[in-house]
Amino acid sequence: MISKDVLKKIRKLEIRTKGLVNNIFGGEYQSAFKGQGMEFTEVRTYTYGDDIRQIDWNVTARNNEPYIKVFEEEREQTLMLCVDISPSGLFGSHSQTKMELAIEICAVMAFSAIKNSDKVGLLLFTDKVEKVIPPKKGKKHVLRLIREMYTTEPTGNSTDIAEALSYVNRLLNRKSIIVLASDFEDQNFEKQHKITSRKHDLVNLVIRDRLEEELPDFGIVPLLDAETGKQTVIDTSDKKVRIEFKKKVFRRKRELDNYFVKNRMDFVDIYTNESYVRPLTNFFRKRINRY
Structure with a gap:
């Protein structure tokens, strides 16, 4: 429920x-995410400006006029x-x-x-x-x-x-x-x-x-690693500790x-x-x- x-x-x-x-x-x-390719949809009669590489020669021969293959993005x-x-x-x-x-x-x-x-x-x-x-x-x-x-x-x-x-x-x-x-x-x-x-x-x-990238000045605080369960006590009022922590994360x-x-x-x-x-x-x- x-x-x-x-x-x-x-x-x-x-x-x-x-x-x-x-x-x-x-x-x-x-x-941003294009289809995986082009798929054939139909043939139609050739018109001026069409790509001649798409001519379907079998259909063209049967009909005595040029036809082209039409593709759409899959x-x-x-x-x-x-x-x-x-x-x-x-x-x-x-x-x-x-x-x-x-x-x-x-x-x-x-x-x-x-x-x-x-x-x-x-x-x-x-x-x-x-x-x-x-x-x-x-x-x-x-x-x-x-x-x-x-x-x-x-x-x-x-x-x-x-x-x-x-x-x-x-x-x-x-x-x-x-x-x-x-x-x-x-x-x-x-x-x-x-x-x-x-x-x-x-x-x-x-x-x-x-907050995981830059420690604030909170004095002595315990830090717990949520995934390992390990706890560490650090003095965040120490500027060197804060700088070293930031360097390590960066x-x-x-x-x-x-x-x-x-x-x-x-x-x-x-x-x-x-x-x-x-x-x-x-x-x-x-x-x-x-x-």
């Missing part, structure tokens, strides 16, 4: 994200949402946790996809695959996916991106759009990640929170960004304290300009 609070969240999210899809992201999505695609629901996603220093932000962005992507008659599927993961819902079309299906993102209780305690992507690669035989939403608090995922990028159209949504961020760039992978950094509209719009437009 779904609680009233969850139903209220889903309804509010549907209204907010569908408005963004109708006004901003629906058209951007269609332009529009239907599959969008697979791979969402990290490990404990580190429960952190949020502003109005949303990282996980809630990931759910909202994935809802935008899902509603954009069904607006363009694409199928949408879902894989939720921690250090194991928690739930898989095969791709289908339709608004009811997308609402089910959102419900599952809100209500699925994870059993794993850490993050294994490689395990999730390995499952996706086995599940989807045809090239698809894979949206990976995670804070990327993981190691040694690169091999499977690169395989997925070659096989599919992989988009990495890196969900971040500013180094990890730079390594991840350089990895994406080096391997020509799409990625979007999105923070819990900022609107995701601008970074997502910029991402779509960069893709459109690229093609």
Whole structure:
């Protein structure tokens, strides 16, 4: 039984994200994610200016006048949402946790996809695959996916991106759009990640929170790693401690960004304290300009 609070969240999210899809992201999505190829639709008589390379010589010979083949872009695609629901996603220093932000962005992507008659599927993961819902079309299906993102209780305690992507690669035989939403608090995922990028159209949504990057001066505070359970006590009033913490986080961020760039992978950094509209719009437009 779904609680009233969850139903209220889903309804509010549907209204907010569908408005963004109708006004901003629906058209951007269609332009940014091209179909997988061209499919034959019909033959028609040749008219001046047509590409002579498309002449159908068999039909032309039978009718004693030139006919050409007409092709249309194969529009239907599959969008697979791979969402990290490990404990580190429960952190949020502003109005949303990282996980809630990931759910909202994935809802935008899902509603954009069904607006363009694409199928949408879902894989939720921690250090194991928690739930898989095969791709289908339709608004009811997308609402089910959102419900599952809100209500699925994870059993794993850490993050294994490689395990999730390995499952996706086995599940989807045809090239698809894979949206990976995670804070990327993981190691040694690169091999499977690169395989997925070659096989599919992989988009990495890196969900971040500013408080995880720069410590405020709060004095002596305990820090708990949500995924390992390890607790560390640090003195945040010590400027050297704050500087060293910031350097360490920045180094990890730079390594991840350089990895994406080096391997020509799409990625979007999105923070819990900022609107995701601008970074997502910029991402779509960069893709459109690229093609």
